[in-house]
Amino acid sequence: MFGMSYVIFKKCLALIAAIMLLIVSVDERNLPAPEGARIVSRQRYVLEDYYMSNQGVTNDGTYFYFSGKKNLGKAKMEDGEIFRINTSPIPKELQELGCDHIGGLSCYNGIIYAAVEDGPDYLHPFIVLYDAQTLAFIGRYYELPQQLHTEGVPWCAIDAERQELYTAEWSNATVLNVFALDDLHLLRTVPLSEPIDRMQGGEVFGGVLYLSCDEENDLKRVFSVDPVTGTVQVTFNRNVGRAFEAEDLTVYPDADGTPVFCVLDRGARRKSMNLTKYQTD
Numbered sequence: 166m167f168g169m170s171y172v173i174f175k176k177c178l179a180l181i182a183a184i185m186l187l188i189v190s191v192d193e194r195n196l197p198a199p200e201g202a203r204i205v206s207r208q209r210y211v212l213e214d215y216y217m218s219n220q221g222v223t224n225d226g227t228y229f230y231f232s233g234k235k236n237l238g239k240a241k242m243e244d245g246e247i248f249r250i251n252t253s254p255i256p257k258e259l260q261e262l263g264c265d266h267i268g269g270l271s272c273y274n275g276i277i278y279a280a281v282e283d284g285p286d287y288l289h290p291f292i293v294l295y296d297a298q299t300l301a302f303i304g305r306y307y308e309l310p311q312q313l314h315t316e317g318v319p320w321c322a323i324d325a326e327r328q329e330l331y332t333a334e335w336s337n338a339t340v341l342n343v344f345a346l347d348d349l350h351l352l353r354t355v356p357l358s359e360p361i362d363r364m365q366g367g368e369v370f371g372g373v374l375y376l377s378c379d380e381e382n383d384l385k386r387v388f389s390v391d392p393v394t395g396t397v398q399v400t401f402n403r404n405v406g407r408a409f410e411a412e413d414l415t416v417y418p419d420a421d422g423t424p425v426f427c428v429l430d431r432g433a434r435r436k437s438m439n440l441t442k443y444q445t446d
């Protein structure tokens with residue numbers, strides 16, 4: 166009897182998911198094509214997958230790792246299906262400080278580095294470390310200088326070659342913060358050639374920091390920053406439309422070593438997430 170109920174429950178969920186996917190695809194019908202890049206593919210997440218994937222994304226070449234506000238998720242890159250979750254990843258002592266939001270992710274050497282912040286005063290910006298295999302908290306976190314993160318710490322990006330981790334103020338950022346990867350002490354700040362607004366996430370590829378920005382226009386551009394010189398450039402316009410909220414991004418090489426940019430967007434109805442893959446022209 167229980168078995169039959171479970172089968173019916175799963176079929177109902179699948180039907181609801183199919184209807185939701187149909188509805189959210191309507192929101193994307195008239196979006197203009199990106200400029201400076203083309204869309205390779207797009208994956209949509211609804212229902213419980215939405216809650217696992219609405220903030221952060223990173224990859225290790227085999228798996229995508231996602232964060233929701235209070236969750237972590239893991240998917241094989243080949244199919245994008247989320248198969249492992251952690252529904253209570255924020256350590257208790259950080260929760261007691263008011264930390265209730267996981268933002269952007271980056272990963273290195275089997276460890277996920279997650280930006281975790283409190284609110285509404287943003288007094289405690291943290292980087293919290295998780296085991297990439299299990300998604301379990303590994304017992305290490307680092308509090309970042311609050312005066313450099315007055316609006317929290319929405320993302321972090323690891324530069325494996327330079328053994329550094331980057332953050333910045335969420336909006337109107339004028340400097341890039343550079344930390345040593347081993348113990349996250351501040352090494353320096355690098356002035357940016359122009360301020361960047363509403364940065365939602367980043368990743369380093371080929372020595373360049375790429376950033377997803379939730380601009381208050383329809384472009385939702387991807388920017389690049391040279392972490393040494395601070396030079397800011399536009400990489401491409403996504404033309405996603407302001408009804409969507411741009412979130413984190415991650416980058417991986419295709420078979421030829423050319424970068425594939427994977428950007429998360431929260432859908433117009435805030436019930437779905439898109440992971441869209443782009444390659445530049």
Ligand SMILES: [Ca+2]
Pocket residue numbers: 221222223269270271321366367368413414415
């Ligand atoms: Ca990321």
